[in-house]
Amino acid sequence: MxxxxxxxxxxxxxxxxxxxxxxxxxxxxxxxxxxxxxxxxLGFLLKLRNCDEVPLFLDTYDFxxxxxxxxxxxxxxxxxFNVHWxxxxxxxxxxxxxxxxxxxxxxxMEKITETCPTLVRxxxxxxxxxxxxxxxFEAVQPCYFEGMKxxxxxxxxxxxxxxxxxxxxxxxxxxxxxxxxxxxxxxTINGCESTRxxxxxxxxxxxTRSATVxxxxxxxxxxxxxxxxxxxxxxxxxxxxxxxxxHTSFDYAFNNTHAIADYQNYLVANNQTVxxxxxxLLQSCFxxxxxxxxxxxxxxILEIQINDLAENNSITVLPQSDNYLYSLNGFTYQESNYxxxxxxxxxxxxxxxxEQACEPVKDTVFLLAYPKFFTPNGDGINEKxxxxxxxxxxxxxxxxxxxxxxxxxxxxxxSMGWDGTHQGKPLPxxxxxFKVIRMKDREVIYRGHFxxxx
Numbered sequence: 033m034x035x036x037x038x039x040x041x042x043x044x045x046x047x048x049x050x051x052x053x054x055x056x057x058x059x060x061x062x063x064x065x066x067x068x069x070x071x072x073x074l075g076f077l078l079k080l081r082n083c084d085e086v087p088l089f090l091d092t093y094d095f096x097x098x099x100x101x102x103x104x105x106x107x108x109x110x111x112x113f114n115v116h117w118x119x120x121x122x123x124x125x126x127x128x129x130x131x132x133x134x135x136x137x138x139x140x141m142e143k144i145t146e147t148c149p150t151l152v153r154x155x156x157x158x159x160x161x162x163x164x165x166x167x168x169f170e171a172v173q174p175c176y177f178e179g180m181k182x183x184x185x186x187x188x189x190x191x192x193x194x195x196x197x198x199x200x201x202x203x204x205x206x207x208x209x210x211x212x213x214x215x216x217x218x219x220t221i222n223g224c225e226s227t228r229x230x231x232x233x234x235x236x237x238x239x240t241r242s243a244t245v246x247x248x249x250x251x252x253x254x255x256x257x258x259x260x261x262x263x264x265x266x267x268x269x270x271x272x273x274x275x276x277x278x279h280t281s282f283d284y285a286f287n288n289t290h291a292i293a294d295y296q297n298y299l300v301a302n303n304q305t306v307x308x309x310x311x312x313l314l315q316s317c318f319x320x321x322x323x324x325x326x327x328x329x330x331x332x333i334l335e336i337q338i339n340d341l342a343e344n345n346s347i348t349v350l351p352q353s354d355n356y357l358y359s360l361n362g363f364t365y366q367e368s369n370y371x372x373x374x375x376x377x378x379x380x381x382x383x384x385x386x387e388q389a390c391e392p393v394k395d396t397v398f399l400l401a402y403p404k405f406f407t408p409n410g411d412g413i414n415e416k417x418x419x420x421x422x423x424x425x426x427x428x429x430x431x432x433x434x435x436x437x438x439x440x441x442x443x444x445x446x447s448m449g450w451d452g453t454h455q456g457k458p459l460p461x462x463x464x465x466f467k468v469i470r471m472k473d474r475e476v477i478y479r480g481h482f483x484x485x486x
Contacts, residue, residue, distance in 0.1 A: 088115065089141060089156050095133070096224035098163045103133045115143045121153050135160040164221040166229035167192060174286070175236040175317035180209045182217075184286075185231065189219030195228055209233065234317040236310065238267045242322040246387035247300075249327040254302050256327070260295040267310065267321050275311040285309040285320040302327040328389040331356050336381055340399035341419075341468065341478045346372040347397060349381055357384050362394070376401030376420055398424045402466070405483040408452035417482060418449025419468060427471035432464055440464075452484050461486040 088110060095103045105117050106129035116126035118140040127139070140153035167189025174184055182194045183205040193202040195216040209215065216228035243266040247256055260278050264271050278292040279285035285307035292298060292306070300306070304325050311318040337348040349358050349369040357365035359382040376399045384392035398421040406417040422428045428445035440454045452459055461484050468478040 087154070088112065088143065089154065091155070092157045092159055094159045094161050094222055094224075096163065097160050098224065098227070100160070103158075103160065105129050105131045105133065105139070107133075112143065114145055115141060117141055118153060121155070133158045133160070161222060161224050163224055164219060164226045166226045167217055167219040169232065171316060172311070173232070173234065173317045175234050175312065175315065175319040176209065176211065177241065177319055181205070182207050182209060182215065182231075185233075187217055187231075189217070191220035193218045193220065193225065194231075198228055211235070234312075234315040236312055236315065236317065236319045238310070238319065238321065239269065240267060240321075241319070242324070243267065244324040244326060246326045246328045246385075246389040248385075248390035249302070249329055250390070252329065254327065255299060257297050257299050258325070260292070260298050260306060260308075260323070263323055264308070264310075266323065267308065273313050275313065277309045279307045279309060282307050282320055282322075288318075300325050326387070328355070328385040328387045330390040331383040331385055331393050333381065333383055333393055333395050336395060336397050338397055338399060340374075340376065341402060341480060344372055345374040345376065345399045346370065347374060347379060347381065347399070349383060355386055357386055358382065359384075359392075362392070374399055378421065378424070400425075400468070400470075402480065402482060405485050406452070407485045408458070409486055416449035416451050417484075418443075418447065419445075422446075425470055429469045431467045431469070433466070434459070434464060435462065437465075458486075459484065 089108075093108060095107065100107050105127055108117075111129075117131070118126055121140050123140070126142075133139075135158070137158045138155050139158065140155055142153045167187050170186035170188060173186055174180065182203075192205070194205055194207065195202055195218070196207075196213060198216065215231040215233070217231055218226045218228050220226070243263070245263055245266060247258055249256060261276070264274075264276055268274060277285070277288065278295040278298075279290060280292065281290075284290040286309070288309060291309075298306075302325075306323045306325065308321050308323055309318055310321060333349060335350040337350065339346045339348075347360070347370075352369040354367075356369075357367060358369050358371075359365040360371055360379050362380065362382045365382070365384065378396060378398050380394050380396050382392050382394045384390065400422060401420040403414070403417060403420075407414045408416065417432075419428065419430055422430075422445040425445050430441075430443055430447075430450075431439055432441040432450055434440055440459065441450045443450065463481050463483050465479065465481045468480075470476045470478070
């Protein structure tokens with residue numbers, strides 16, 4: 033820059049700029065040598081402050097109608113005391129802070145600081161934005177489940193905020209949803225927040241959210257193939273009105289991914305958990321439930337011990353197990369494997385697993401009995417003495433003795449019995465003793481006595 037001047041301030045008298053005359057040491061030396069300085073060409077270095085500041089405002093400034101229904105200049109942020117607003121580029125008087133703002137109106141901003149004066153006013157258009165629409169909800173929503181969070185909902189929107197009332201402050205998206213509680217959501221666009229919109233939360237009336245079922249491990253190999261759709265009724269009273277898919281994890285079910293394709297012929301292992309995604313066509317929501325599958329071993333009767341020909345006949349089924357139930361009629365089951373106070377006759381012994389996953393097994397036994405007396409007098413009534421139900425035994429022999437221990441009769445299980453004679457001659461009326469030898473898995477001997485009456 034070039035120019036002539038008498039004083040340094042003649043170049044630019046603005047007090048906020050700094051100028052350095054250079055070189056000052058040379059001028060001083062000339063004055064000392066000559067004592068005179070009438071004219072001298074000198075160069076100046078202009079040192080300017082750095083005014084590359086970030087602009088306070090863009091070309092537009094937005095107000096949210098919800099927050100500022102009647103905005104004024106005082107509502108503009110930042111409200112710097114060095115900032116002045118004008119109605120035009122050349123207006124000499126700044127507008128007051130309470131000057132009302134209309135939508136689309138243009139004001140001119142001027143900011144003067146000690147280091148960087150504004151020489152050109154910046155036009156800024158004021159926009160009063162209506163609140164944005166509330167966020168929307170995807171068609172498929174999770175139904176309420178225990179531990180459900182607000183973030184689990186499928187909500188479409190920007191900068192979502194959640195509330196539990198129409199007037200309270202916002203709550204975290206990780207908040208656990210409580211039943212019978214109202215929740216609201218907003219979205220914020222361009223700094224403007226929408227009105228609070230109620231969050232619809234549907235509750236699916238399921239029987240249960242987790243169930244354990246048992247299947248029979250027929251192969252005793254700890255795996256079986258099953259149809260998973262057979263177990264929908266563990267959770268719903270009706271299978272209509274729902275779409276159900278099956279998954280190996282909760283996340284897969286919740287996100288409806290990696291569905292089990294062969295669910296109708298699924299190879300399952302003991303104590304495996306499968307997750308069902310139950311979608312209600314009526315409520316347009318889904319819930320994930322847990323199905324745990326356990327195995328039961330088929331029951332097996334190893335031995336039936338009987339105590340008959342006694343005052344208190346009984347049956348004991350082996351093995352006794354906490355996992356089995358026992359019955360003598362196939363309808364009424366008990367946990368005890370012991371039955372007593374039984375009369376003579378045929379009994380069907382039933383054993384089933386408590387989970388009733390396997391078919392019951394059964395076996396038949398006979399409780400024997402003998403008459404306390406008989407009357408071989410020729411009247412055709414009670415003429416012979418025999419063991420009742422002996423014909424149903426695998427092997428049974430009967431020996432009869434007199435009171436002196438003499439063997440007087442012997443017959444097997446298929447015999448019609450003893451007629452009260454020995455070697456063709458009638459024996460006297462008195463008491464006689466007998467021994468029953470019964471063989472199944474082992475030899476069992478029973479002794480007793482009876483009376484012959486004439």
